[in-house]
Amino acid sequence: GGPASLSRFRGALVAAVLGDCVGGEFEGAEEVPMESVLQHLNSLDDETKGNGILEYSDDTAMARCVVQSLLTRTGFDEQDMARRFAKEYSASPGRGYGNGVIQVLKKLSSPQLTDVYQPARDQFNGRGSFGNGGAMRAAPFALSFPDLADVKRFAHLGAMLTHSCSLGYNGAVLQALAVHLSLQGALDLPQQFISRLITEMEEVEANEETRNDARILQEAEKPFCERLHRVRDLMDKSKVSIEEVISELGNGIAALHSVPTAIFCVLHCLEPRDCLPGSFGGVERTIAYSLALGGDTDTIACMAAAIAGAHYGIEAIPQSWIKCCEGAEDADMDAGRLHKLYHQLSQSG
Template structure:
């Protein structure tokens, strides 16, 4: 059986990677930055990134993710699929690392279009490059290694295969070891929710690391835990990129507190550390996203991220979930289920066609999933509180104005680990879109529990309506409204915290 939150955490790996990447893109080559400097997903930077656009860190991870999603072993000859994906990306890429560019460019010339020899050509070119530049140990393979955390629960296998993908462009022992340790730690995080880099080190012992190398890497981990991110000023080097990312995680919170804000603090701290900000934040994002899950990542970040090959957060979630499912025997027949479906069929459910104006804001509509088939003409933003298919939101709604919230209609803490955070994020997203002048549809399946809960919280947090009045008046306009007890308790906690503040 899968453990509670497994799919949430699997999705968090890729979305965390991309959010860190896009967040850091504007700050690359600068810093260190002041501890109180706001960190924004604002775009710009040396390569003119769009706000929310991810860089080569996430782009190079995508072909590895797609390979893992096939269920084929992500090693040896099968790596030709990743190499071909990278060559396709390089054709129009804004930024390609020097070592990566040199190795893949040579591999393309050597293979002469033979897709089956790309793997061998890349390995040969990488070895030649390493011989010419024996000290070359950049972070270009560590930045893309996160998808290997979705390979499975055999951490030794994860470590071995992750180090193998590094060999394609970065065969230096430090680069291969960093990928092995970090990827195994991500796999452990996805499986258990724990943040334990030493599990990755333990899994890398033997085939990847000999005893002396294990001691060296343990000392490097301890050094990262002893110093803040800005201490590691040469984070273009794979070792310091690794250390800077781990330092950002351990100095921004404690996993034992189960505080979802730890994710945001980690990525902001990674960026403030300066230097190769997008890469360090991407590396950190893959691990901490795998521990906390996509439900702990700020909705505004998820809303903005996008990049090659034309994906947004929804595609990252879909492919990450499928990658972690495909290796499990009992999940092989999932092609017609979420997230790999154009439409989630709720036709057997009652009351899905509700669509009414919010009693305290006529620019917000509250409804069931059937409202997506008959959108009010003024709606130009949709916040979905339930699972939907790829094509369920009409094309009239721009992609960046579609927000999917990972929220389960359940009173079990195992189903919604950060229910207060998730509900507040959803209510705040309604408010943000309204400030942007948008008319918003807020929906779940039946407008039974999730929609009235978030609708009431929006009225309380942003319109000043007392929580009991908001809950009663929102529920009164929705015929099936009956928020579950855990949601109601969360509403009261959030409202009381705001009153106390």
Template sequence: MKKKIEKTFLGLAIGDALGVPVEFKSRFELQQNPVKTMREFGSHHQPRGTWSDDSSLTFCLAESLCKGYNTKTIAANFMRWYSENYWTAHGEVFDIGIATSKAIDSFAKGTPPTLAGGTGEFDNGNGSLMRISPLVFYIKDMPIEERFQKVKEVSSITHAHIRSVLSCFIYVEFMLELFNGIDKFEAYKSMQLTVNKFLNENAICSQKEIDNFHRVFENPIGDYTVERLYELDEKQISGSGYVLNTLEASLWTFLTTDSYADAVLKAVNLGEDTDTTACVTGALAGLYYEEESIPKSWLNDLVKREEIIDLSYRFSKSLER
């Protein structure tokens, strides 16, 4: 367990750090000068190996789960990050999503955490998906109904629209399959069957909402021809910060590559929200591939690597109780 958590945490943080210097750059720009290894400065003028809010909030969640499941504690950790620079790479917050900022302000003023996240159509950024991975290890032995409820609550702290919740749920269920050590394509198919069955048997949301995920589930819509997500061309994959685009992009980059390094570099070079796409991809690839798949130079560059490894150890130990 400890090694799987460690690989996941290192994998997501390195993906994040690879993307930070080129965040907001277009795919065209990155095609002219693709990211091939760690860079420094760039978009946020940060040193090499610096990770962003994506990893910070992930580690805040993990720290909370070390003490058990409590949404108030999770929210309190997010506030500590925002106001006290808790779990930041260099003692300062240099990036935060609008929806996350609003939610933190909301529960800081007394709103219950699970009611703080935005519920509108335009509140579907990728801010809960980017930080959800630690929950996988905490809920892995729970029934699927309880897993969904926990994912819903943790997502809703900042992103409460059902589309964000479903994106997180799909991602978590896929990671659970990978955790069990099966081939990634078998894991993907199993996730599709499991989540489709769950949605069909439970009145979670409308069919129209489920249809938004037709490329992930490979579900037909009318005369729409079903295509496998991992057989789509790069031009059909977006690197934007919209949660569904990030989910699709992370699944696509992971499924169309054969190593950790190739997966996260492919994610970064999609452009736009480079750090988050690579962070979400990096958690999948970190969990799935052997640790040796991560280039040593990237591990050496990673800021607070030992602190991240220590967190993975403490988290793992807490799950043994």
């Protein structure tokens, strides 16, 4: 489809759920042989499986709250979104949430709470979380707001409800930017895509909070920009090993060690790869490759798949995978609603 087509919206939201559900199998594994990944993915074609047997985790649970909030409020409403996060956690606490964020979600359910951003600010002795929990649920911001400045602003604010460290919320901004650009067809020119992300993040990271957090955590002055330069260097190499990707970009639970990695997975899988079956399309390649990195596989696959799904569209996603994953059909319906909201906002703005 063309820029911002319905197919791209459906591809992004459905693929994100698939990445989470399918990736859950290997979350936390140090080494994941590609044979194990392919065995797991092949089992999704078994027709007897179907009917949502792979459950979604916190990644999708929180993204669903973001989607419902943006649709119900026709835009960003921090009170509504915070309430939905808290309610979802209390209804279904066993979705594999990060150990720190649980405290925030419990505090957000208090009727006495006046500032919904305060619980996140109190995390980790006031330093805030740098986990990837803001980024893992950032795609719906790109699917709601046609204007780039709105995508950045609301992805930031939406992440701040749980992640007040710049290395957490800037990861969410980067993820939303990547989905936004992919939706416009920017992955047709991969070099320009990565350059554009670097240019945008140069601006996003040009402030005192980023410099301070980066100094305390002993990272480069503009941590995400520095990682995106590494992504570009890896893209330019003719051969890249899994070990090299992990050592250069990371595969962990920090946004800094997973959002640039997810972006690399998408870029690397734009073309067929020797290690992956020739029958795989782009979304399947991206998810398979993300899983083979090990570490935070559900989240890296979820973020990479959202970007890839926005590029390839819903036609690139196997029906058998959709049938196996809890929440994938809901995501497909919601994508249609977000598509309407996006075009409604683009006409009013």
